[in-house]
Amino acid sequence: MEEQEAQQKDMASKAHADVHADEEDAAREGESYKLRIFRGDAEGGREVEYEIPAVEGMVVLDAILYIQAHQAGDLAVRWNCKAAHCGSCSAEINGKPKLLCKARVEEYGGQDIRVHPMRAFPVIKDLVSDVSWNYEVARSTIPFTTDEQAPFEMYEEDVERLYEPKKCIECFMCQDVCHVLRTHQKHEEFAGPRFFVRNQWLEMHPKDTERRVEYLKEGRGGIGYCNITKCCTEVCPAGIHITDNSIIPLKERVADEYYDPAKWLMRKIRGRRSPKTGQIIGRNGNRNGG
Amino acid sequence: MERNGNTNGARHGHEVLEHDILIIGAGGAGLRAAIAATQRGLSVGVVTKSLLGKAHTVMAEGGVAAALGNVDSEDGWQTHFMDTLKAGKFLNNWRMAELFAKEAPDRVYELEQWGALFNRTPEGKISQRPFGAHTYTRLCHVGDRTGLEMIRTLQERTLATEAKVYMETSVTKLFQNDEGRVVGALAYTREAGKFIHFKAKAVIVATGGWGRIYKVTSNSWEGTGDGVVLAYNAGAELVDMEMVQFHPTGMVWPPGVRGLLVTEGVRGEGGFLRNSDGERFMENYDAERMELSSRDVVARANYTEVTEGRGSEHGGVFLDITHLGYNGIMKKLPTMYEQFLKLADIDISKEPMEVFPTIHYTMGGIKVDPETCATNVPGLYAAGEVGGGLHGANRLGGNSLSDLLVFGRRAGEGAAEYVKGNGYSAEIESSVVEDEKKRVVHPLERQDGDENPFHLQQELQEAMMEHANLMRNEDSLKEGLGKILAIKDRLPNVKVHGSTLFNPGWHASQDIHNLVQVSEIIVRAALERTERRGAQWRLDYDGPDDELGKINFIVKRDQQGEAGIEKREIPPMPDHLSRLFDDGDDKHGGEQGGKESQF
Ligand SMILES: Cc1cc2nc3c(=O)[nH]c(=O)nc-3n(C[C@H](O)[C@H](O)[C@H](O)COP(=O)(O)OP(=O)(O)OC[C@H]3O[C@@H](n4cnc5c(N)ncnc54)[C@H](O)[C@@H]3O)c2cc1C
Ligand code: SF4
Ligand code: SF4
Ligand code: FES
Numbered sequence: 001m002e003e004q005e006a007q008q009k010d011m012a013s014k015a016h017a018d019v020h021a022d023e024e025d026a027a028r029e030g031e032s033y034k035l036r037i038f039r040g041d042a043e044g045g046r047e048v049e050y051e052i053p054a055v056e057g058m059v060v061l062d063a064i065l066y067i068q069a070h071q072a073g074d075l076a077v078r079w080n081c082k083a084a085h086c087g088s089c090s091a092e093i094n095g096k097p098k099l100l101c102k103a104r105v106e107e108y109g110g111q112d113i114r115v116h117p118m119r120a121f122p123v124i125k126d127l128v129s130d131v132s133w134n135y136e137v138a139r140s141t142i143p144f145t146t147d148e149q150a151p152f153e154m155y156e157e158d159v160e161r162l163y164e165p166k167k168c169i170e171c172f173m174c175q176d177v178c179h180v181l182r183t184h185q186k187h188e189e190f191a192g193p194r195f196f197v198r199n200q201w202l203e204m205h206p207k208d209t210e211r212r213v214e215y216l217k218e219g220r221g222g223i224g225y226c227n228i229t230k231c232c233t234e235v236c237p238a239g240i241h242i243t244d245n246s247i248i249p250l251k252e253r254v255a256d257e258y259y260d261p262a263k264w265l266m267r268k269i270r271g272r273r274s275p276k277t278g279q280i281i282g283r284n285g286n287r288n289g290g
Numbered sequence: 291m292e293r294n295g296n297t298n299g300a301r302h303g304h305e306v307l308e309h310d311i312l313i314i315g316a317g318g319a320g321l322r323a324a325i326a327a328t329q330r331g332l333s334v335g336v337v338t339k340s341l342l343g344k345a346h347t348v349m350a351e352g353g354v355a356a357a358l359g360n361v362d363s364e365d366g367w368q369t370h371f372m373d374t375l376k377a378g379k380f381l382n383n384w385r386m387a388e389l390f391a392k393e394a395p396d397r398v399y400e401l402e403q404w405g406a407l408f409n410r411t412p413e414g415k416i417s418q419r420p421f422g423a424h425t426y427t428r429l430c431h432v433g434d435r436t437g438l439e440m441i442r443t444l445q446e447r448t449l450a451t452e453a454k455v456y457m458e459t460s461v462t463k464l465f466q467n468d469e470g471r472v473v474g475a476l477a478y479t480r481e482a483g484k485f486i487h488f489k490a491k492a493v494i495v496a497t498g499g500w501g502r503i504y505k506v507t508s509n510s511w512e513g514t515g516d517g518v519v520l521a522y523n524a525g526a527e528l529v530d531m532e533m534v535q536f537h538p539t540g541m542v543w544p545p546g547v548r549g550l551l552v553t554e555g556v557r558g559e560g561g562f563l564r565n566s567d568g569e570r571f572m573e574n575y576d577a578e579r580m581e582l583s584s585r586d587v588v589a590r591a592n593y594t595e596v597t598e599g600r601g602s603e604h605g606g607v608f609l610d611i612t613h614l615g616y617n618g619i620m621k622k623l624p625t626m627y628e629q630f631l632k633l634a635d636i637d638i639s640k641e642p643m644e645v646f647p648t649i650h651y652t653m654g655g656i657k658v659d660p661e662t663c664a665t666n667v668p669g670l671y672a673a674g675e676v677g678g679g680l681h682g683a684n685r686l687g688g689n690s691l692s693d694l695l696v697f698g699r700r701a702g703e704g705a706a707e708y709v710k711g712n713g714y715s716a717e718i719e720s721s722v723v724e725d726e727k728k729r730v731v732h733p734l735e736r737q738d739g740d741e742n743p744f745h746l747q748q749e750l751q752e753a754m755m756e757h758a759n760l761m762r763n764e765d766s767l768k769e770g771l772g773k774i775l776a777i778k779d780r781l782p783n784v785k786v787h788g789s790t791l792f793n794p795g796w797h798a799s800q801d802i803h804n805l806v807q808v809s810e811i812i813v814r815a816a817l818e819r820t821e822r823r824g825a826q827w828r829l830d831y832d833g834p835d836d837e838l839g840k841i842n843f844i845v846k847r848d849q850q851g852e853a854g855i856e857k858r859e860i861p862p863m864p865d866h867l868s869r870l871f872d873d874g875d876d877k878h879g880g881e882q883g884g885k886e887s888q889f
Contacts, residue, residue: 015548016759073796080345125792
């Protein structure tokens with residue numbers, strides 16, 4: 001204790017001191033948490049119970065990193081930002097996909113906390129699953145394409161609805177929970193909700209000139225497999241209304257334009273009108289003098 | 291699967307892969323470099339320790355600084371240039387700052403061209419927000435998730451090229467041929483611990499910073515300084531290593547979130563700082579710019595308020611944005627709202643936040659040629675946070691994201707140019723590869739040894755926190771150096787358990803070498819700069835020292851393998867730049883800046 005006090009004195013603030021120098025406020029005297037964590041790999045594994053000292057406000061990721069530093073150095077987990085911004089730490093707590101850095105231990109109020117890797121993807125080890133398939137789908141997506149030169153003239157009202165799908169942190173939890181992937185394993189024919197979200201902004205971007213209905217319908221998209229169960233929307237940590245705002249509008253678009261390409265052409269032309277002036281913004285027509 | 295395998299390192303095989311250019315790092319700098327190099331038709335490999343899209347760049351919130359003049363039409367590259375030098379206390383490489391300020395607008399428009407979406411002005415242009423010590427409203431942004439927009443755009447663009455991305459793969463050593471040219475690297479896959487010998491004609495280091503040498507940091511596990519140490523070990527010169535940025539506002543409570551960043555965007559949108567007496571204390575430190583003073587000033591102010599006893603319950607000061615109201619906050623700072631509500635049970639539309647300085651950014655880094663990002667080692671290039679020179683003694687908010695774009699592109703093109711005329715052999719002695727593999731698996735396969743890499747890292751972080759914090763003095767720095775060297779002596783005893791299959795303990799046993807080496811360099815450089823300048827604040831000296839203001843400290847590995855430090859004079863600024871500062875006022879039109887633009 002003396003040593004801790006000395007350390008606290010040297011630091012300007014307890015905000016820079018060792019957490020345990022701050023014992024009274026932070027670590028809860030004598031209290032501990034128990035977690036059951038999947039330990040294993042592609043060949044199988046089992047749950048192992050760990051007990052760790054309780055610290056106020058602790059998230060499940062804190063608990064796991066504590067175990068890693070003190071009890072099991074080879075416990076595999078992914079993380080980066082610790083602030084729900086990067087989408088690295090996705091795993092399943094009690095069978096539900098969660099960001100480990102956002103799941104407060106207290107929220108489970110003494111119930112069991114059982115942590116497993118995402119199950120729609122092959123397990124690599126412990127809490128880490130092989131999500132590389134998602135990056136293959138990303139590569140197959142038809143990228144943003146335009147025949148105009150930036151800077152673009154676009155108004156808040158043109159692009160407002162695109163901010164939502166752009167918030168995706170690529171945690172892949174929507175992919176994990178979608179039965180088309182999780183149960184039916186349609187990884188070859190179905191892009192999954194994360195990529196419908198991406199296709200949504202691509203399709204709705206006022207300057208984009210690509211046509212994606214074929215990709216969405218019969219290419220890797222496979223949007224027809226989705227039967228709008230909304231499970232994806234429920235787990236999205238970015239609060240994206242995946243079903244209502246991404247999937248349904250894309251399905252409508254596919255229904256409309258797949259059989260009537262003229263509609264696509266019309267939309268692409270109309271899309272280029274400035275809502276402010278009503279004028280069509282042509283090639284380089286958006287230059288505002290720098 | 292092998293558990294506790296005690297094969298010796300040589301028995302681990304390795305794969306050989308070849309690219310014209312190997313890029314280490316998939317943050318903004320690495321990806322922008324990859325796009326530039328593939329545009330030249332070269333074969334490019336990008337390696338990253340994490341998954342694609344998870345580098346620090348994704349966490350950037352506030353914005354990207356570029357003098358577009360969309361909100362303040364008076365803005366232009368000249369003012370951006372001057373702001374950057376003033377904030378950097380003129381230690382900056384002025385040529386880098388010039389190129390940077392001139393090219394940043396084009397690089398931002400290029401992102402828009404590739405599908406990035408920024409908030410808009412009423413005139414339908416990219417919107418900008420004010421930020422600390424930027425004279426004009428200059429940060430292009432989308433809410434408080436600008437870095438996410440930027441990295442997604444770059445990663446999607448990269449995936450549309452031929453570049454190969456090796457995710458969750460860590461580089462441990464650069465290989466050099468007989469002439470000393472960098473011709474490849476050794477890496478291991480985190481997933482399986484498989485070794486890869488990358489052969490390349492040039493290597494670009496874009497590995498970001500080293501915030502993890504401190505305990506209270508906004509950086510992720512990745513920020514261990516691998517790239518700067520890889521380059522240093524290959525003979526590269528490092529510059530301004532003493533300069534570490536403490537961001538004024540990190541979270542302080544609960545303990546698990548300590549150090550997480552509270553974006554400067556909060557102050558940009560009008561957030562106030564108050565002490566426990568309710569006083570808006572920035573009046574006493576910079577009455578003119580108040581909360582939007584430069585980061586070094588605000589960080590020291592927050593620190594001083596707390597040391598003098600006017601801190602909050604958990605040792606911070608208060609940052610208040612309640613006046614924006616719930617709707618305003620949800621529009622401008624939704625990520626911050628969510629972060630405080632979910633992790634700290636604080637509703638920032640009703641209550642102030644508690645904040646304290648957190649280690650955020652490293653201004654120092656690998657010294658590069660401004661035009662091409664070449665280092666002094668042939669075949670080795672560097673860009674992004676790992677590079678040094680642009681920011682001098684203090685970085686302005688938003689200047690990092692545009693740094694990544696401007697110099698990422700320049701590094702890609704510089705390396706491509708070098709590769710074009712390069713017929714050097716990428717062959718090296720096979721024993722070099724075998725020795726390196728052996729070194730890397732040693733902590734796992736040895737029978738003896740009792741040091742835990744996680745605990746060594748923690749000790750190091752505590753020592754840096756205590757002795758190389760934002761206020762420094764000789765005695766404490768020396769004591770810190772002693773602690774670092776003592777940890778260095780213990781490194782040969784690191785032992786980890788388990789297999790090579792995704793084993794964080796084993797990975798940590800690699801990182802710890804870099805963490806210790808870069809800490810030692812920082813403390814040694816901090817002992818040399820005996821003055822107060824920007825982020826280097828020596829309590830045992832009264833103020834800036836004019837003579838030291840004319841030099842950079844260059845660190846280079848000497849013949850004995852020790853960190854040699856050299857004072858190097860900053861060359862005088864050419865007339866067309868120095869004249870800008872004579873004019874007295876900063877009103878340089880956007881018109882002239884606009885002319886540089888190709889868009
Ligand atoms: C929370 C936060 C908020 C920020 N906000 C802003 C802001 O608003 N504006 C601004 O301008 N700046 C901001 N910054 C700073 C800015 O984000 C970073 O400086 C910048 O993103 C660094 O980019 P980079 O490309 O140099 O490196 P990083 O994005 O850090 O990427 C480094 C890459 O190198 C890889 N790597 C590292 N070592 C190895 C190795 N040994 N082998 C293989 N790969 C390796 C990593 O895996 C990663 O892919 C912020 C930083 C943080 C942490
Ligand atoms: S709504 Fe569609 S995409 Fe979402 S989980 Fe259900 S089936 Fe899958
Ligand atoms: S859409 Fe939501 S759930 Fe799906 S990957 Fe993106 S952030 Fe995660
Ligand atoms: S660590 Fe980034 S989302 Fe959890």
